[in-house]
Amino acid sequence: MSKRVLLHVNPNGQTNVEAEGYEGGTCLDATKVFEDMFAKTVGQREMVGECAGGNPDMGERVR
Amino acid sequence: MSHNITLSGVKFNDMNLLGNIVQQLSNGSAMLDMQAKNFRTYAGQPTGCDAAIKMAGRHDIGLKNENGAYVPVFDPYDMADTFMCKDSRQPIGALTREYTLQQAEYEAAQNGMTTNRIPGKNGVVTLEVLDNS
Numbered sequence: 182m183s184k185r186v187l188l189h190v191n192p193n194g195q196t197n198v199e200a201e202g203y204e205g206g207t208c209l210d211a212t213k214v215f216e217d218m219f220a221k222t223v224g225q226r227e228m229v230g231e232c233a234g235g236n237p238d239m240g241e242r243v244r
Numbered sequence: 245m246s247h248n249i250t251l252s253g254v255k256f257n258d259m260n261l262l263g264n265i266v267q268q269l270s271n272g273s274a275m276l277d278m279q280a281k282n283f284r285t286y287a288g289q290p291t292g293c294d295a296a297i298k299m300a301g302r303h304d305i306g307l308k309n310e311n312g313a314y315v316p317v318f319d320p321y322d323m324a325d326t327f328m329c330k331d332s333r334q335p336i337g338a339l340t341r342e343y344t345l346q347q348a349e350y351e352a353a354q355n356g357m358t359t360n361r362i363p364g365k366n367g368v369v370t371l372e373v374l375d376n377s
Contacts (some may be wrong), residue, residue: 185373185374187343187373188371188373189368190341190369190371192334192340192367193332193334199339200307232287
């Protein structure tokens with residue numbers, strides 16, 4: 182299955198993450214995508230943004 | 245009053261990449277100095293650092309080592325706008341954004357993924373990452 186991740190890179194160093202095509206489509210899935218694929222890149226940066234259907238406190242946003 | 249600010253949410257951990265981006269965005273007018281112990285800032289402000297980005301203007305960007313990653317410290321007053329994000333008016337926004345984008349593009353390529361940059365509002369750039377495996 183084709184998977185698509187959107188990293189919204191903000192000039193202030195924050196990055197919002199959206200993930201599509203991952204099983205379940207929950208915020209936790211997005212967190213796992215984030216950790217698996219981009220932890221080295223943006224793992225030290227704060228994730229902020231809206232969260233659809235998950236835990237807003239996690240700060241992720243998932244389609 | 246002018247004062248140093250610390251971007252605690254920004255941490256640079258690939259200094260080779262950072263040095264290359266500093267060169268690219270400044271067209272060679274700025275450079276990363278990993279040996280620097282002081283950086284130029286507004287008079288009276290602390291100048292100690294673990295590395296610095298030497299700027300063409302009167303003020304530099306200090307870099308402080310925190311657990312192996314470098315955090316930028318600088319006084320935006322009278323600093324050259326070399327790395328300013330013009331859309332968001334953040335003084336080194338273009339630098340932090342480009343660093344994040346290039347790191348993500350590199351890691352995506354290493355994992356066999358393709359990427360595409362999509363300009364957005366207020367200086368935000370969206371990196372679309374496609375995994376067709």
